[in-house]
Amino acid sequence: xxxxxxxxxxxxxxxxxxxxxxxxxxxxxxxxxxxxxxxxxxxxxxxxxxxxxxxxxxxxxxxxxxxxxxxxxxxxxxxxxxxxxxxxxxxxxxxxxxxxxxxxxxxxxxxxxxxxxxxxxxxx
Numbered sequence: 001x002x003x004x005x006x007x008x009x010x011x012x013x014x015x016x017x018x019x020x021x022x023x024x025x026x027x028x029x030x031x032x033x034x035x036x037x038x039x040x041x042x043x044x045x046x047x048x049x050x051x052x053x054x055x056x057x058x059x060x061x062x063x064x065x066x067x068x069x070x071x072x073x074x075x076x077x078x079x080x081x082x083x084x085x086x087x088x089x090x091x092x093x094x095x096x097x098x099x100x101x102x103x104x105x106x107x108x109x110x111x112x113x114x115x116x117x118x119x120x121x122x123x124x
Contacts, residue, residue, distance in 0.1 A: 015053045015071035042083040044092075049075040 030043035055069025084091040 011055050011069045011071050012053045015051050015073060019049055019051055019073045019075070038086060040083075040085040042085070043079060044081040044083060046078045046080045047075065048078070049073060 028045055028047055030045065033041045033043075035041065051071065051073035053069065053071030055067060058066040058068060060066045079095055081095060082093045084093060
């Protein structure tokens with residue numbers, strides 16, 4: 001093991017680098033799928049990741065430095081929407097997966113805004 005990875009800072013840097021290698025922009029915005037009808041479908045995902053690492057230098061009586069450490073990471077990739085492109089028009093289709101009440105409320109805001117705007121325009 002090299003001197004730069006044989007320390008807590010080196011272990012953290014290596015863990016971060018490995019996570020970055022797993023996640024890139026093509027993970028979030030997927031490769032386009034072209035249909036025979038001329039529609040292009042592009043998947044969009046949410047990527048959540050976390051990592052932890054730690055280490056310690058141990059005292060030793062010899063000239064050799066002792067180091068112990070570990071690291072780990074977790075990644076979750078959740079599809080959230082599809083971009084649909086056809087005849088020059090782009091449409092975003094959300095995948096609705098409500099995890100909790102707060103998320104449901106936030107997702108209702110655009111519909112409520114449209115209804116209120118429609119009501120106001122109708123009464124003018």
